[in-house]
Amino acid sequence: MRAPVRHLAVALAGSVALAGIAVVGAAGSLWLNRGLPAVRLACADVGGISPRDAMALVPAGVLWVDARLERDHEVGHLAGAVCVNEMNWEAQVSALVFAWRPAMRVVVYADRGDAGAARRVAALVRVAIGLRDVVFLDGNWRDLGAAFGIDGGAP
Secondary structure, three states: OHHHHHHHHHHHHHHHHHHHHHHHHHHHHHHHOOOOHHHHHHOOOOEEEOHHHHHOOOHHHEEEEEOOOHHHHHHOEEOOOEEOOOOOHHHHHHHHHHHOOOOOEEEEEOOOOOHHHHHHHHHHHHHHHOOOOEEEEOOOHHHHHHHHOEEOOOO
């Protein structure tokens, strides 16, 4: 009985050592490749903004980016919002670039409960385009409709 226990202990020690080596290797790879677009995108530091804080923004100084699908955007969106989502990034990003002005703050929003999509598109805007003043709306964009207006069909 002692031999199987000893073999198990040796196997476990080897597994822990390999896992440690893998973690150190992964951290080293991340550090060495931190300039690659995928790594920069994954590590992009974009913050969230609440609907209440968004209400304080000057409408002329905000570029709204709707990260939802086109069909949802067509039904209703914040007035002046540009539709740019992950699915059609390449086809839509030029609309964002042409709408943006140097003094504008970019606020990306999606549907309630999908702040992840808004955050990912905000990270894309920050990393791929290089805009600095980019945040995502952490809340319901429809709460802003009364202040900024809603275009499209019925909200």
